[in-house]
Amino acid sequence: MQISKKSLFDFAIIGAGISGASTAYFLKKYGKKVVVIDKGKIASGGSGAAGAFLSPKICSNSLYTSFVNDAFAYSIDFYKENFPQFLNQSGILRLLKSKDEIEKCKRYEKNLPTSFKYLQANEIKDIEKVACEFGGYFFDDGATVDSIGVIKSMLCDIDVIEGLHVENLELKDGYYNIADIKAKGIVICVGKSDDFDEISYIKLKNIYGHRLDMKTSSHIPFHLHKSCSIGASDKGIVHIGATHIPSYSYDSHKDFTYKIDEMIELAKSYVDFEDFEVKNIHFGARNSTLDFFPALGAVIDAKETLRKYPYIQKGTKVPKDKYIHRKNMYIHSGLGARGFVWAPKTAEILARNICENIPVDKKLDTQRLFLKYAKSSFIYG
Ligand SMILES: Cc1cc2nc3c(=O)[nH]c(=O)nc-3n(C[C@H](O)[C@H](O)[C@H](O)COP(=O)(O)OP(=O)(O)OC[C@H]3O[C@@H](n4cnc5c(N)ncnc54)[C@H](O)[C@@H]3O)c2cc1C
Structure with a gap:
């Protein structure tokens, strides 16, 4: 979309992946005037590379599992209601890797938020040419979304600037100035x-x-x-995907086709494909916090807060309302391996925080990450 010079916005959202697009979508619902800026094109980061599977987590009853499974249920309803044309709800079969995993999953079944069926190996082989020694869990609700399609559609009536690399968030006379844009607030959605x-x-x-x-x-x-994940057939095309390359390993190769052959061999070991031709390759990174919960909420001015309350570094508690925050600056990032599962829920939480002052849950709020940073940067002396 063409932007008029010196346009004024309530929020400039940096990053046009699923976190930026969903943030823009919800802020717009609250009547905010937003612009989304990306150094590349829409969905040119990790989001465009994602298979965008929406599946529940089979795990022990931890806070993390319950957050993920709530987000999963929310995301299915959200895409079904607002973007059904991009949802492919053919069900997901999660294949198990060992006898131990079968035992574990049986214990965790009670934590699952959705209907499921355990299928024995022989039942799965009957369904398709799928190699599976240990059976698997089938989720009727499991789905994928067309990652690029859904992001473009979320942004279809929102101002977007592509090809603008933002490096400086300068606040002057109450506005952040980015090229010809003036925005009262910023949401950082740039991944790592x-x-x-x-x-x-x-x-x-x-x-x-x-x-x-x-x-x-x-x-x-x-x-x-x-x-690795293998999507259901769609007009003769099947998506296969995995996040399988740690950054140190990519940094030493700098080759975006690195380990593709291994991934293809893995996919072939699950499904006995009749033929197989690579049409497109998408490559990207996902980013996670160290505790795997998203990083959400108001951005803390870490230096100023520590200058004012240095004893935070020794573990002394300071009420959150005393923290110094960057003016009208927020973050929505760290969505990990489940960006398309988290984003609708976390974007709505952020929009409610910004527009209605409803606090962000402390497991998601970046305050926890600030406290970790403060303690780790403490110099004993
Ligand atoms: C191969 C792969 C498979 C995946 N599979 C799944 C899956 O099945 N299910 C699922 O839910 N999730 C999956 N994920 C994870 C999911 O894709 C991520 O969690 C999600 O894409 C993160 O979105 P984001 O918007 O935070 O980051 P990104 O999509 O990386 O977007 C960040 C954007 O910010 C822009 N940017 C960065 N710096 C600047 C700057 N300074 N100025 C302007 N723009 C900037 C970038 O160009 C980019 O477009 C997968 C990820 C990968 C890589």
Whole structure:
């Protein structure tokens, strides 16, 4: 969309991946005038590379599992209601890797938020040409979304500027000035980036991965997930994908096709494809916080807060309303391996925080990450 010079906005959202697009979508619902800015194109980061599977987590009854499973249920309803044309709800079969995993999953069944069926190995082989020694869990609700389609659609009536690399968030006379844009507030949705000092207290780590669009005459009736994911057939195309390359390993190769062959071999070991031709390769990184919960909420001015309350570094508690925050600056990041599961829920939480002052849950709020940073940067002396 063309932007008029010196446009005024309530919020400039930096990053046009799923976190930026969903934030823009919810802020707009609250009547805010927003612009989304990306150094590349819409969905040119990790979001465009994602297979965008929406599946529940089978795990012990931890806070993390319950947050993820709430977000999963929310995301299915959200995409079904607002973007049904991009949702492929063919069900997901989560293949198990060992006898131990079968035992574990049986214990965790009670934590599942959705209907499921355990299928024995022989039942799965009957369904498709799927190699599976230990059976798997089938979730009727399991789905994928078309990652690029859904992001573009979320942004279809929102101002977007592509090809603008934002490096400086300067506040002058109450506005952040970015090229010809003036915005009263900023939401940082850039994934892992060293571009902004303001968020350097939030530690994120990257893992790289691929999605391949494969042409095949084999028909895959539902989505499959094990160490790599295989999507259900859609007009003769099957997506296979995995995040399988740690950043240190990518940094030493700098080759975006690195380990593709391994991933194809893995996919072939799950499904006996009749034929297989790579049509497109998508590559990108996902980013996670160290505790795997998203990084959400108001950005803390880490330096100023520590200058005023240095004893935070020794573990002394200071009420959150005493913290110094960057003016009207927020973050929505660290969505990890489940960005498309988290984003609708976390974007709505952030919009409610910004527009209605409803606090962000402390497991998601970046305050926890600030406290970790403060303690780790404490110099004993
Ligand atoms: C191979 C792969 C498979 C995945 N599979 C799944 C899956 O099945 N299910 C699921 O839910 N999730 C999956 N994920 C995870 C999911 O894709 C991520 O959690 C999600 O994309 C993160 O979105 P984001 O918007 O935070 O980051 P990104 O999509 O990386 O977007 C950040 C954007 O910010 C822009 N940017 C960065 N710095 C600047 C700057 N200084 N100025 C302007 N713009 C900037 C970038 O160009 C980019 O477009 C997968 C990820 C990968 C890589």
